[in-house]
Amino acid sequence: MKVFVNKRIPDNGIQILKDGNLDIIFQETENPTHEEWLESCKQADIILSVGGKNKYDKEFFDACPNVKAIALFSVGFDQVDIEEATKRKIAVGNTPDVLSRATSDVAFLLMQMVSRKVNYNTAKVKSGNWKDFHPLEELGQELYGKTLGVLGLGRIGFEMAEKCKAAFGMNIIYHNRSHNEEAEKELDAKYVSFDELVQKSDIISIHANYTPEQADLFNTSVFEKMKENLIFINTARGGFHNEKDLFEALISGKIWGAGLDVTNPEPMQKDSPLLELPNVCVLPHIGSATLEARSGMARLAAENVVAFSKGEKMPTCVNP
Numbered sequence: 594m595k596v597f598v599n600k601r602i603p604d605n606g607i608q609i610l611k612d613g614n615l616d617i618i619f620q621e622t623e624n625p626t627h628e629e630w631l632e633s634c635k636q637a638d639i640i641l642s643v644g645g646k647n648k649y650d651k652e653f654f655d656a657c658p659n660v661k662a663i664a665l666f667s668v669g670f671d672q673v674d675i676e677e678a679t680k681r682k683i684a685v686g687n688t689p690d691v692l693s694r695a696t697s698d699v700a701f702l703l704m705q706m707v708s709r710k711v712n713y714n715t716a717k718v719k720s721g722n723w724k725d726f727h728p729l730e731e732l733g734q735e736l737y738g739k740t741l742g743v744l745g746l747g748r749i750g751f752e753m754a755e756k757c758k759a760a761f762g763m764n765i766i767y768h769n770r771s772h773n774e775e776a777e778k779e780l781d782a783k784y785v786s787f788d789e790l791v792q793k794s795d796i797i798s799i800h801a802n803y804t805p806e807q808a809d810l811f812n813t814s815v816f817e818k819m820k821e822n823l824i825f826i827n828t829a830r831g832g833f834h835n836e837k838d839l840f841e842a843l844i845s846g847k848i849w850g851a852g853l854d855v856t857n858p859e860p861m862q863k864d865s866p867l868l869e870l871p872n873v874c875v876l877p878h879i880g881s882a883t884l885e886a887r888s889g890m891a892r893l894a895a896e897n898v899v900a901f902s903k904g905e906k907m908p909t910c911v912n913p
């Protein structure tokens with residue numbers, strides 16, 4: 594079977610594909626046009642897909658009737674119309690667990706960076722504007738004993754909550770599709786409605802799977818209900834928040850600050866007004882960017898491809 598790998602992935606993944614006797618097609622150009630990418634997809638039985646830009650929807654499946662499986666190099670699967678793929682018996686796999694630690698580390702890091710305005714303060718040093726010690730300047734807020742609200746308490750959300758509890762003795766509240774009994778038992782986490790999460794949290798960290806119905810879930814009407822000291826953390830998908838409304842909430846002091854590893858749109862434009870704010874820290878979608886997580890992702894994605902090529906179910910299959 595032919596597998597199209599659209600970007601370079603760690604070697605351990607390529608080795609698994611070679612050992613599985615797959616015929617590998619690599620993307621020849623560095624930044625392919627949509628047409629170039631589609632041409633490569635058309636030749637493949639299976640796609641090992643890296644990145645969120647390429648959409649696998651009805652239009653794609655019609656254009657590439659040979660494609661029988663998509664092994665995503667990500668835990669998120671919002672780039673695929675799962676219902677349509679399932680209807681057409683196209684298998685879809687993702688890469689859960691292996692990046693939970695790395696991604697929750699970034700959420701934890703952003704929370705601390707925003708609470709102490711690290712971005713702004715390092716810029717101050719670099720620009721030569723650090724003049725003197727002042728008792729009333731650059732004051733951050735401490736995180737001890739605060740309430741962390743997790744939207745989507747799955748594997749990544751659990752790791753974030755665990756770190757916040759261990760490091761800062763935080764109270765954990767969460768909103769999810771269903772109860773997470775392990776978190777309730779181990780972290781004394783409390784299930785709350787979305788409204789309660791918004792109103793009671795000091796920090797909100799998003800770790801849910803993104804679906805189009807959740808577009809702009811965090812908008813002005815939601816930001817208005819938050820506490821003034823709220824730190825908003827998004828390491829999931831930029832679509833969850835409305836960037837203009839977030840900017841308004843920050844500049845008007847409705848909330849304290851924001852740490853984003855994902856933006857809307859992505860990549861964030863360099864003239865985004867959010868980048869001018871002292872209480873904002875933006876990273877370029879690096880949640881899973883560690884050697885360990887990326888080699889784990891390469892292994893899982895390649896194992897999904899090999900399993901499918903042998904007529905087996907993908908080990909981490911997303912289809913219901």
Ligand code: DGY
Binds near residue numbers: 667668692881
């Ligand atoms: C994921 O795995 O979903 C990360 O966001 C990278 O796309």
